Amino acid sequence: MAIISIEGLRKTYKSRRKKAGGTVEAVKSIDLTIQHGEIFGFLGPNGAGKSTTLKMLSTLLAPDGGKATIAGFDLLAHPARVRRQIGYVSQAGGADGAATGREDLMLQARLFGLPPEKARRRVSDLIDALDLGPFVDRFSRTYSGGQRRKLDIALGMVHQPAVLFLDEPTTGLDPLSRAQLWRQIRRLRSEGTTVFLTTHYMDEADALSDRIAIIDKGRIVAEGSPAELKQGISGDILSLTVNHVENAVALSREALRDLEFVREMTVADTGLRLVVTHGGEAIPVVLRRLEGRGIGVADISLSRPSLDDVFLKMTGHSLDESGRCPGAGAKE
């Protein structure tokens, strides 16, 4: 059963830089269906339009076109009803540093209409469930990154929403807090909550999501379960690093281009990345070719396709590279 259906949703921002034509198409007409009770991952580099989409779905930003239904309510016609059904945790979080975690949770519960006694019970259950006990009565400005993130997420789910939107929930977290958060997100799913999260980490999207949509430059370029998406790339990934001599990469490219088992070839800084039919058979042939041209190979490795390879295939550039790009447009 679909809990969120999105049709043709789009958003154009006015740009401050007039040279760029005055507008930025942050989200260009996307269609998506999210099933009840799944963890849906929205994967893409910074600036791809993930946060903008999430803000539209959580009623913070009016779309320029398209429509969406969330938990049975039309987003544009009944934003107030949609708000009762959803929880939203922004990248910045949302905890008030001048309040204690418990006070903030109580406020949130009361604003969602829980009477005082019920709110107190719900908040104390949540504190137990998420292990907030050791720090919840301190001012949240004193929290560590992981503690703060836990509180942010607790704030998003205090009213037991049908859908929880998480914008980059693990950015900036240490590995331990990240693993804890993943466990909590899985637990939410087992309790029947639908989780819609954005991330620019492909391992996160891969490990956590039941289904994924890959977004790049405001457009959805692929959609499916992580396994389905990876199966879309048949063959193995052969990565090689060549010794640093002038033109070595270009020469290797020339040397390998006519091999028939090479399906795709992409050039990286210090080597090449090939999609080949059978990795095991390809390695000796590749090595011989390069040796014949006098190109030294520093490293060669074989791997199964990852979501990054899917991203690369769909967009022509790597998720890592675009994710690293700082740029003025980093704010989504």
Added chain:
Amino acid sequence: MRFLRDFRLLFIRSVKGSLRNPVWLFLGLFQPAVYLLLFAPLLQSLGNVPGFPAGGAYAVFTPGLLVMIALFGTAYAGFGLVDHIRSGVVERLLVTPASRLAILLGYVMRDVVVLLVQSCIIIAIALPMGLSVSLPGLLLTFAMMVLTGTLMASCSYALALVLKREDSLASVINTVATPVLLLSGITLPLTLAPKLIRSIASVNPFAYEVTASRSLFLGNFTDSAITTGVIFLGSLAVLAFVWAARSFRRGTA
């Protein structure tokens, strides 16, 4: 009622936040207190100069200081909102079913309360120095301060939502507040001013407020500046609140 409940919850939260960080309350009082202690005594000898209002130095000067706290204190309320925008608090509140107006009013009314507390402290300092004031007049002055606080806090929030940065907010406020303050006749009465400045000041709502408060302090309730000031400030306060509410609705993304 929903609206009242949401407003109460949010107002209490804001007030608690301010009580926990009272340094702002006193920082805003520092400048007016210095004026009161170091500048007001200079006015005492001016009492006989033609054009100087009746009532003595403190009855003339203290009302001006109240306006000064609003212009150089409450006007900076937007700083707190910029912080709340950045830390996601505002977005978090906007995704709850709470009334949007209750959210804004929760912030604004806290600032009004802070302004009233500061005003009381200024009066408390001025009284032993020689201020004599009519009590009903003082209460009416405070009622005007509620309007002034609403006006200044709303403008500050609307600007904060547009600018989203403390530094640009500070420069806009400074640029506007200084001439407005000087044209309110708070340090020296505008009755001493040349005609040109007096006519510019005649469209300054704070000038009416200062004049009206001076009359009210003396127990004179018939001064026409009182009605003009209340109408002027009241309408501007409503306009500013609507402006802030509109910016709030679309400007937080």
